[in-house]
Amino acid sequence: MRPSRLVADACCALLIAAAVFWLSCLVETPGTNGFSFGLTYQKMSVAPFEWRDLFPHRILLPAFAHLLGLDGARFYLAAHGSAALLLAMVFWAARRLGCDLVDSALLTLACGLGGATQLYKSHVGYPDSLSFVMLLAAALSVRNGAALWIFTLFGALAHEQVLFFVPVLLWLRRALAGADWRRDGAAAAAVVVAYGAFRWYVHDHAADDIPPSYYFGNGYFPLGFLGVLYLALVQVVLVFGVQLVALPFAYRHGAANPPAMVGGERRWQRPALLLYLLAILGIYLVAHDFNRFVNFLFLPLLWSWRELLRRGGGRGLLLAALVLQVLVSRYAVMPVAQHFYAPMVACNCLTGVPRDLQKLTTVVLPQVWPWVLAAALLLIALMAWGWRLGRDRNGDGATPPS
Numbered sequence: 001m002r003p004s005r006l007v008a009d010a011c012c013a014l015l016i017a018a019a020v021f022w023l024s025c026l027v028e029t030p031g032t033n034g035f036s037f038g039l040t041y042q043k044m045s046v047a048p049f050e051w052r053d054l055f056p057h058r059i060l061l062p063a064f065a066h067l068l069g070l071d072g073a074r075f076y077l078a079a080h081g082s083a084a085l086l087l088a089m090v091f092w093a094a095r096r097l098g099c100d101l102v103d104s105a106l107l108t109l110a111c112g113l114g115g116a117t118q119l120y121k122s123h124v125g126y127p128d129s130l131s132f133v134m135l136l137a138a139a140l141s142v143r144n145g146a147a148l149w150i151f152t153l154f155g156a157l158a159h160e161q162v163l164f165f166v167p168v169l170l171w172l173r174r175a176l177a178g179a180d181w182r183r184d185g186a187a188a189a190a191v192v193v194a195y196g197a198f199r200w201y202v203h204d205h206a207a208d209d210i211p212p213s214y215y216f217g218n219g220y221f222p223l224g225f226l227g228v229l230y231l232a233l234v235q236v237v238l239v240f241g242v243q244l245v246a247l248p249f250a251y252r253h254g255a256a257n258p259p260a261m262v263g264g265e266r267r268w269q270r271p272a273l274l275l276y277l278l279a280i281l282g283i284y285l286v287a288h289d290f291n292r293f294v295n296f297l298f299l300p301l302l303w304s305w306r307e308l309l310r311r312g313g314g315r316g317l318l319l320a321a322l323v324l325q326v327l328v329s330r331y332a333v334m335p336v337a338q339h340f341y342a343p344m345v346a347c348n349c350l351t352g353v354p355r356d357l358q359k360l361t362t363v364v365l366p367q368v369w370p371w372v373l374a375a376a377l378l379l380i381a382l383m384a385w386g387w388r389l390g391r392d393r394n395g396d397g398a399t400p401p402s
Contacts, residue, residue: 017088020112038125045071060158115239116298219355227360231290242321245386250304252390
């Protein structure tokens with residue numbers, strides 16, 4: 001690819017990302033102070049290498065903020081800046097995947113109006129946006145094993161949840177780059193060992209961090225896990241909505257003639273999507289923030305909408321989905337959240353103690369089950385719609401690839 005094209009795409013990525021982030025702020029007003037654990041990362045940014053507070057091992061965002069002079073009270077600028085960086089990366093990825101400028105801008109807008117951007121307007125200071133950036137960078141580096149595993153390690157330094165996606169990355173390396181399983185397995189193991197050594201060092205030098213053992217044997221599983229899952233189900237419908245139809249579409253339709261950058265087998269995305277969903281499920285086995293981890297869906301949605309935009313009417317469907325998403329974000333998300341929040345507060349299950357999350361199933365669910373059922377039925381309907389859209393493998397009226 002010509003250097004001039006790369007420079008032009010980089011400039012467009014920055015401009016489109018800035019515009020999309022501004023538009024997203026008209027829907028959700030960004031906060032200016034750390035929220036909940038975001039305050040912990042904000043405090044860490046002042047002296048990130050002194051290994052203080054609960055999460056000293058999640059050093060990437062606090063360290064970047066510190067090095068850029070955006071620590072302390074200005075930490076929110078680094079947090080929102082990482083969200084804008086994600087949008088720039090999404091545009092860049094869309095261009096690398098063969099999308100034209102219009103479709104690339106639409107895909108960036110889809111990410112900007114979905115949960116991967118909007119949640120962190122209120123959850124200021126969480127490092128998830130930087131995790132998303134590193135995971136997307138790793139996936140785009142599928143033909144360069146060294147770069148892929150370096151991005152994965154950096155992603156783990158933002159938040160260790162990125163390591164749950166190592167099986168997906170191994171599959172992409174094998175399916176799209178023809179990489180050797182043994183060599184890449186060794187590289188993945190080296191990343192995990194390097195991160196483990198770093199985590200051990202930090203834990204040995206930290207005063208009050210949360211040890212890894214906190215996530216196991218704490219009474220969370222299975223009732224707390226089931227409770228978090230039904231909340232995640234409601235959340236995914238609220239923050240992605242009609243965008244979700246692209247997932248079953250891409251699963252059924254398959255990728256006809258993928259761009260050279262991600263060449264390989266016609267149906268590589270089927271096992272990749274399943275592995276990706278299992279990775280998100282795996283995170284929920286040990287972590288409890290139901291409204292955060294579903295946002296990892298931004299990446300398979302990017303790939304899936306790339307396919308759906310090639311079908312006749314794809315742009316119109318995505319535009320309609322985004323308009324509806326704006327309305328839901330403005331007028332539905334908060335009322336629904338408050339409906340669930342009231343019984344959660346009443347039964348005192350939001351103490352931060354994982355065992356107390358069992359009450360989500362035993363106490364809260366009997367009060368909110370009609371809402372959960374409605375969300376489940378809506379999700380099933382969206383999946384069926386997308387499956388039906390993908391029934392024609394030849395792309396009934398599909399637009400030609402860019």
